[in-house]
Each structure stands twice: as C-alpha cells, then as structure tokens.
Amino acid sequence: MQVVVYSKVLKEKDIPHIQHLFDALHEEGIHAYVYAPYLEQLKGEIRLPAQVGTFGGYLDFTTHKFDFFITLGGDGTILAATTHIRDSKVPILGINLGRLGFLASIEKKRIHDAIKLLKRGMYSIQERSMLYLESNLPIFGEIRFALNDITLLKRDTSSMITIHTFINGAYLNSYWADGIIVATPTGSTGYSLSCGGPIIFPNSGNFVLTPVAPHNLNVRPIVISETSVISFEIEGRAENFLCTLDSRFETITAAHQLAVRKNDFGIRLVQLHDVSFMDTIRQKLAWGSDTRNDE
CATH class of the missing domain: 2.60.200.30 (Probable inorganic polyphosphate/atp-NAD kinase; domain 2)
Structure with missing residues (x-):
C-alpha cells in the first residue's frame, strides 16, 4: 500500500501526532510519499522512514499508484488537497489537527487506530459532489x-x-x-x-x-x-x-x-466504519449536549 501524506504548515504542537502517524505507517508496512514543501519542514523534526518518497503534485498520479491521500490539518487542508487530487479518484483520509473538522473527521488520538482500520479495509468510500x-x-x-x-x-x-x-x-x-x-x-x-x-x-x-x-x-x-x-x-x-x-x-x-x-468529477472521502455523518455533526455542533451544570 502506498499513501501520500499532505499538509501545508508544520506546527510545533503537532509534532508528536505527526510522529505517531509515521510510526503507525511504518508499523503497518505502508509506504509513504510526503508533499515536497511539507517534507522540507519535517526534516530534523520527525524521524522519517528511510524509504519515504516525495509527492510533487497532480502529475505524480500518472507515474505512481497511490491508494490513499492522508491530510494533516483541518478542513482547509482537505480543500487545498483537492487541487492536487483532481480527477485521480484517490480517496482522502482527513486527520484533524485543526479545530472543528467536518471533513477531517479522524481525531489525532485515533491516528493509530485509523491506520490499522485502513490497512484492514474497515472503511467505506463516500462520494462528494463538486x-x-x-x-x-x-x-x-x-x-x-x-x-x-x-x-x-x-x-x-x-x-x-x-x-x-x-x-x-x-x-x-x-x-x-x-x-x-x-x-x-x-x-x-x-x-x-x-x-x-x-x-x-x-x-x-x-x-x-x-x-x-x-x-x-x-x-x-x-x-x-x-x-x-x-x-x-x-x-x-x-x-x-x-x-x-x-x-x-x-x-x-x-x-x-x-x-x-x-463538476464532471467528485472527490472521495474515507469514512471509518465506526464514524458516520450524523455522529460528526452531532459531535461538532454539540447537539444533544447539556453543559449548563458542567464544571
């Protein structure tokens, strides 16, 4: 399995979670290609596998077979990723390092679980219109x-x-x-x-x-x-x-x-089996929660 790891900016507070991701990918035997500008930011901050590759942009889909496109950030990172993915049909797995995260639905504490579920095929693909x-x-x-x-x-x-x-x-x-x-x-x-x-x-x-x-x-x-x-x-x-x-x-x-x-083509999002759209909106919008007596 080959994946692209994509983000725009490395923040110091995210370093432990990003390290966790690369460790999980290595543990599962998944070969990672990292978006070139982001890879330069990671050097010296993250222990990267020796075989890590470089992803330059849309044209790389014509020379490599990528199974998934993993984004690190918020929903804005996924929106930026679509300009590289375009009509390649490679599914996006969004890991939320931002705030709300309707699209980037995988919380950072679940990174290791998400990679294991991905490797074992325990997910569905959701088509999104553009x-x-x-x-x-x-x-x-x-x-x-x-x-x-x-x-x-x-x-x-x-x-x-x-x-x-x-x-x-x-x-x-x-x-x-x-x-x-x-x-x-x-x-x-x-x-x-x-x-x-x-x-x-x-x-x-x-x-x-x-x-x-x-x-x-x-x-x-x-x-x-x-x-x-x-x-x-x-x-x-x-x-x-x-x-x-x-x-x-x-x-x-x-x-x-x-x-x-x-649009003539859409974008495909990875949905883990234990996370639904209703779960996401209920959690993100705090529906059904009564915090009046919380301390």
Whole structure:
C-alpha cells in the first residue's frame, strides 16, 4: 500500500501526532510519499522512514499508484488537497489537527487506530459532489472547481452589490446583498451554515443558494437540484468584486458572466466504519449536549 501524506504548515504542537502517524505507517508496512514543501519542514523534526518518497503534485498520479491521500490539518487542508487530487479518484483520509473538522473527521488520538482500520479495509468510500465555474473571461486557470462552495462577494468596505441570478436560464431573483454562496452538501456545514443556510446530507443530490447579509429580510436560502445550472450577472458601485472557489479567490468585474454547475468529477472521502455523518455533526455542533451544570 502506498499513501501520500499532505499538509501545508508544520506546527510545533503537532509534532508528536505527526510522529505517531509515521510510526503507525511504518508499523503497518505502508509506504509513504510526503508533499515536497511539507517534507522540507519535517526534516530534523520527525524521524522519517528511510524509504519515504516525495509527492510533487497532480502529475505524480500518472507515474505512481497511490491508494490513499492522508491530510494533516483541518478542513482547509482537505480543500487545498483537492487541487492536487483532481480527477485521480484517490480517496482522502482527513486527520484533524485543526479545530472543528467536518471533513477531517479522524481525531489525532485515533491516528493509530485509523491506520490499522485502513490497512484492514474497515472503511467505506463516500462520494462528494463538486462545483464547476464557467466564465466568459479567463479565471482560476485550469482549477475551476470547488468542493465546498463558490461565492460572489463585495470587496472591502464597498456598498452592497446586486446579483442577478438565473436557474437553467430562467430568472430567479436579483439579490441586493454583500454576496451569494453556492454550496454543495459538503459545503453546507461551512460558510453557508454561518449565513443561515441548511445542513444538507451528503449524496442528497442538491445544492444550496445562500445570500450573504441580504438587504431584503424575506430573502432566504433555497435548495435546488444539483442538475441545475446557476448563472449570475453582477453590478454595483465598485468596479471590482470578489469570486472565491473554496479558499482560492480572484477579482472579477461586471464584465464577467458566470455560471455554476456540477463538476464532471467528485472527490472521495474515507469514512471509518465506526464514524458516520450524523455522529460528526452531532459531535461538532454539540447537539444533544447539556453543559449548563458542567464544571
């Protein structure tokens, strides 16, 4: 078995957990390739196996057979990892070294157990839909997809913007707001949730359209089919606006005509047999917990 170990920044407090991961991989006879910039940070801090390899990016999937892509960090690390994984179909195992962690669902205290379960095939693979951005002007190069959400936002302290929105070519609404979010079920627990959007179960076959601070209080998030094509025309007093794909962003203008649809490929997440989506949201959102008398 061969895996990629991916992260962006080595934090001193995480060193014992990262060491635990490499020890567990070595113990299970799993060959690790480490993302090159991260490998440089690990040298001198972590005892690495002599056979550790280097992972450079997407093109390495054409020359190596990787079984899993292990991310160390939070959900943002997984979002960054998708830009390398793309359509390779290699499943992601997210180890949570961050805070909330809806996607990175493996807690650091379970690293050794997770690797053992992975080696023994005690997991399932969950398919997650992604979004694709079409534009009449060049934007985001060849990485025009998002796992969580695509947003259109005002910049800095400028006044609200108007976003004319169409679904499958039919006029839906003109949103006077700070912006709008198109989220996948995966992204429904992210920015969209903080703006009042609903939680959508994975594989529900829907996207959610959530306005950001709308001027009209009767405007609410709506859930639409993932087969829909959502198109936008933006106007406002400012010349420039912001467009984001997950954590990546670019500046756009009123000249950009944008459309969002389901991406041609998705991302695969490893789900251990003893952890479900309902377990994750219940734990992360503290549902059913009464802490009033906790000391």
